[in-house]
Amino acid sequence: MSAPIKLRPDETFILNVGPQHPATHGVLRVKMEMDGEYIVNAETVIGYIHRMHEKMGELKTYSQFLMNLSRMDYLGALGYSHGHVLLIEKAAGIEVPERAEYIRAITVELNRIASHLFWFGAFVMDLGGFSPLMYALQDREYILDMLEAITGSRLTYSYYRFGGLYNDVDDDFIAAARRFIPRMRTSMKKYHKLVTGNIIFRKRLEGIAPLTPEICRKYGASSAVARGSGINFDVRKNEPYSVYPEFDFDVPVFHECDSLARYNVRMAEIEQSLRIIEQGLDKLPGGPIMPEKKLKAIKVPPGDYYQAVETARGSFGVRLVSDGGKTPYRLKLRSPTYSNMHLFDESCRGMLIMDALAFMGSLDLVIPEIDR
Amino acid sequence: MIFEKTKQALQGLFPQSEKTPVTALPPAQEDAAESKKTPKKEEPRPDGVVERDYKVHGYHLDAQVSPAQLLEAVSLLDKAEFFIESITGVDWIKEDQMEVIYDFNRYDFDLCRVVIRTRVPRSNPVVPTITDIYAGANWHERETHDFFGIKFDGHPHLIPLLLPEDADYHPLCKDFKV
Numbered sequence: 001m002s003a004p005i006k007l008r009p010d011e012t013f014i015l016n017v018g019p020q021h022p023a024t025h026g027v028l029r030v031k032m033e034m035d036g037e038y039i040v041n042a043e044t045v046i047g048y049i050h051r052m053h054e055k056m057g058e059l060k061t062y063s064q065f066l067m068n069l070s071r072m073d074y075l076g077a078l079g080y081s082h083g084h085v086l087l088i089e090k091a092a093g094i095e096v097p098e099r100a101e102y103i104r105a106i107t108v109e110l111n112r113i114a115s116h117l118f119w120f121g122a123f124v125m126d127l128g129g130f131s132p133l134m135y136a137l138q139d140r141e142y143i144l145d146m147l148e149a150i151t152g153s154r155l156t157y158s159y160y161r162f163g164g165l166y167n168d169v170d171d172d173f174i175a176a177a178r179r180f181i182p183r184m185r186t187s188m189k190k191y192h193k194l195v196t197g198n199i200i201f202r203k204r205l206e207g208i209a210p211l212t213p214e215i216c217r218k219y220g221a222s223s224a225v226a227r228g229s230g231i232n233f234d235v236r237k238n239e240p241y242s243v244y245p246e247f248d249f250d251v252p253v254f255h256e257c258d259s260l261a262r263y264n265v266r267m268a269e270i271e272q273s274l275r276i277i278e279q280g281l282d283k284l285p286g287g288p289i290m291p292e293k294k295l296k297a298i299k300v301p302p303g304d305y306y307q308a309v310e311t312a313r314g315s316f317g318v319r320l321v322s323d324g325g326k327t328p329y330r331l332k333l334r335s336p337t338y339s340n341m342h343l344f345d346e347s348c349r350g351m352l353i354m355d356a357l358a359f360m361g362s363l364d365l366v367i368p369e370i371d372r
Numbered sequence: 373m374i375f376e377k378t379k380q381a382l383q384g385l386f387p388q389s390e391k392t393p394v395t396a397l398p399p400a401q402e403d404a405a406e407s408k409k410t411p412k413k414e415e416p417r418p419d420g421v422v423e424r425d426y427k428v429h430g431y432h433l434d435a436q437v438s439p440a441q442l443l444e445a446v447s448l449l450d451k452a453e454f455f456i457e458s459i460t461g462v463d464w465i466k467e468d469q470m471e472v473i474y475d476f477n478r479y480d481f482d483l484c485r486v487v488i489r490t491r492v493p494r495s496n497p498v499v500p501t502i503t504d505i506y507a508g509a510n511w512h513e514r515e516t517h518d519f520f521g522i523k524f525d526g527h528p529h530l531i532p533l534l535l536p537e538d539a540d541y542h543p544l545c546k547d548f549k550v
Contacts, residue, residue, distance in 0.1 A: 047534035054519070055543050059550065090428065217455040217479065219508030226479065233479040306430035306475070306485070308457075317475070321462050330544075334458040334475070342511050371534060 012040050015353075019048050025122060026367030030344070030360075037352050042345050050371040057331030062088055062162065062298040065331070070156040072333065073369040076115035077157045078108045078147075079311030085160045086241060087307035087318045091300045092162070100164035100289045101243045106177065106280040107147065107159065109273040113184065114143040115312035116266050116273075119364045123263070124195055126361040127204050132195050139187050146176045162298055164290035177281055181274050188270060196267065205260035209359035211347060212257065219343040222336050223314030224269070225363060227253050228261035235310035246283065247276045259362040266364070297326060313337050313364055337363070337370050374452065374482040375432055381448045382421045382435045382486075416467065431475075431485035439490050439499045446502045449476050449486060459512035461520040463494075465546040470497040470522055492522070501527040519544040 018029035027048035033041040053072065057065050069084045070077035082104055089096055117140040121133030144154045150169050151159040159166055195201055216226045226233050234251040236244045252268035254261035300322040308317040314336030321330035340363050348356040421435045437445050457475035464471060474488040492499055501524040502509045513524040514533040521542040524530060532539050541548060 047532070047536075050534040052543055055550065058544075087430075090430070213479075217453065218506050220456045220458070220506075231479045238479075238481060239483060304429065304434075304473075304487075306487075308430070308477075315457070315477075317457060319458075319460065319473070319475070330460075330462045332458065332460040332473075338511065339456075339458075339508060342508055346507065 011035065017357075019045075025365055028341075028365065028367050028370070032353070032356075034353065037354075039348050039351050039353060039356055042348050042356075044341060044345055046341070046367070046370050048371065049368055051368075053333060053372045054331055057328055057333075059327065061326050062300070062328070065328075066161070067156075067158040070158050071368070072335070072372060073115075073311065073313065073366050074155055075118050075366055076111050076312035077155065078104075078111040078159065079309060080316055081158065081160045082108050082242070083307055083309035083311070083316050083318050085162055086309065087305055087320055088162050088298060088300065090307060091303070091305040091320060091322065092298055094163045094295065094298075095291055096163055097288050097291065098243070098285050099168075099287045102280050102284050103165055103169055103289065104160060105243050105247070106169075106277050106284075107150075107157075109276045109280070110143050110147060110177070111157070112312045113270050113273050114140045114147075116270050117143075119266065120191065120195075123361040123364075124201070127201060127358060129195065129198075129201065132191065135187065135190065135194075139184060142176070142180050142183070146173055146180070149173060149176075161290065163295055164288070168289045174281060174284070177277060181278055184270070184274055188267070191267070196263075202260065204355075204358050205263060205362070206256075206258060208259045208355045209347060209351065209362070210257045211343065215343055215347065220339040221314070221343060223310075223312075223340065223364070224262045224265035225314070225340045225343075227251065227265045228263075228362075229257045230255040233315075235308050235315050239308060241307070241309060243280075244276075247279050249275050249279075259359055262362040262364075299324065299326065300328070308334075311336065313366060313369065314340060333372055335369050335372060337365055341365060341370055374478065375484045378449070378452055378484060378486060379421060379423070379433055381452070382433065382445060385435075385437060385441050385445055385448075386420055426483075426485070431487050433484065433486045434489070435486065436489050436491070439492055442488070442490050443500055443502065443505070445488050446474065446505050449488075450505050453480075454478055454486065456506045456508050456512070459509060459516055461516045461522055461544070463520060463544060463546045464491075465494070468494045470494055470520060472499050472516065472522060474502070497522040498525050499523075500525050503527060518542070521545065 012033050012035050015032045015034045019027040029045040031043045032039050053068050056068055069080045072080050117136040121136035124132040148154045150167055150173050151157045211229045213229050213231050216229050216231055232251060232253045237251055249272045252265050254264050302322055302324045305320045308315050316336050317334035319332040320328050323329040417436060419436045419438055424431055424434050426432050454476040457477045460473050462471040469491045471489055471491050476486045478484055501513060513527055516522050517530055518532050518535045
């Protein structure tokens with residue numbers, strides 16, 4: 001928590017955390033210079049599963065690249081596809097039926113809850129509590145089943161198409177989603193009782209790894225990392241897109257700036273996502289899910305376009321530079337965890353290693369999403 | 373509010389070019405329709421500030437600066453409390469130029485997205501680093517160096533980040549064959 005009285009630069013040693021370390025949740029390596037239990041310096045090494053999605057984006061046509069987006073973030077794939085289809089629709093001037101947008105919002109929020117649940121379980125497991133993971137995975141399973149029924153896959157969903165959706169939702173999905181909402185609310189009470197109030201859990205997080213709003217701004221942090229530091233920033237509210245202006249929901253913001261605040265933000269977000277799903281199901285209009293006129297090969301007028309969306313991990317941005325051809329001239333994917341992870345090096349100096357690992361967990365890392 | 377202030381501040385970087393028209397461009401769709409009729413070679417864009425239609429392009433201000441003006445432009449945004457969203461490059465091989473694009477956004481509800489872009493010759497792509505202003509630019513610049521070979525002068529640690537440590541190629545260059 002507090003920096004050691006005197007760091008001894010002459011007696012430090014190097015500790016490699018990762019690339020195959022359970023606490024990093026993926027192939028991430030942090031080279032730490034240690035003075036006993038204290039971190040003097042840290043250097044994050046990434047790129048172990050870099051796949052060069054951006055080059056693939058230039059080589060494939062717009063439709064061929066669709067499925068790549070769901071391979072970026074394996075826990076919250078739908079949010080990433082959403083950003084991509086919104087950008088192309090905006091740039092190419094494709095109209096989307098209202099029903100499709102509502103279903104997109106509902107499924108993105110379901111996916112966000114699934115992602116937060118997995119993070120919750122893994123995060124508590126990092127801190128030594130194993131059973132919450134089992135409960136969280138059970139609740140997540142309901143969502144995966146629901147999404148599997150309509151999208152055909154359990155993890156790397158490629159459900160959205162330019163102009164709409166691949167498949168309409170049926171009554172079973174709507175009924176399952178309605179059943180899920182009260183069940184999830186009961187579970188949340190259980191989680192708060194089991195974990196949030198736990199004294200060991202709180203002592204590991206309270207006051208640990210304070211991130212000032214200034215650090216967040218300099219590094220471009222978003223999601224719970226920014227909102228746990230008192231920054232009221234959520235792309236769904238700041239730059240409303242899709243049908244989000246139609247929904248009544250709040251953006252949870254905590255001002256303590258510590259790891260517990262980041263935990264609290266995500267837990268509170270699950271309830272807000274439930275509210276969006278509830279309203280989405282109530283308001284779900286009928287009608288088609290794809291434009292009536294069948295789309296031919298997509299072509300985007302020359303220019304430079306940008307679209308940001310709020311995924312489970314923060315502000316995800318897609319930049320498209322088009323020269324009017326069949327493939328993008330340049331497609332940049334701005335990954336939120338990339339910026340969130342970057343501030344780790346600077347912030348963990350002087351921290352105990354066990355606090356640093358708790359801090360890393362509170363950042364909600366998904367490594368394929370950093371490496372792209 | 374912020375939009376007007378930032379626009380004026382950025383325009384202040386171009387004192388000589390007061391005659392440069394700062395007008396909102398027509399939406400891209402019309403652009404395309406026009407260019408289909410008259411396929412003429414596009415003039416290179418002069419440095420300056422252009423307003424963009426947020427609904428079409430997704431950002432409000434688009435400033436093209438020279439590499440020498442870059443630090444000043446970024447400092448302006450830093451003072452106005454913008455946060456850095458990303459840095460990337462584009463390889464304009466036909467024009468023999470590399471473009472570096474900086475994205476900035478705000479945390480408050482005074483929505484104003486700013487894009488700063490600068491162009492350097494392809495044979496010697498060097499731009500000054502902005503890591504002294506935004507520490508978070510560090511990885512973004514390393515990534516851009518990986519992908520395009522653009523050098524960021526003064527960067528504290530310009531080694532491969534996403535590519536293997538012995539990589540001697542830059543995959544997003546248009547002359548790189550897969």
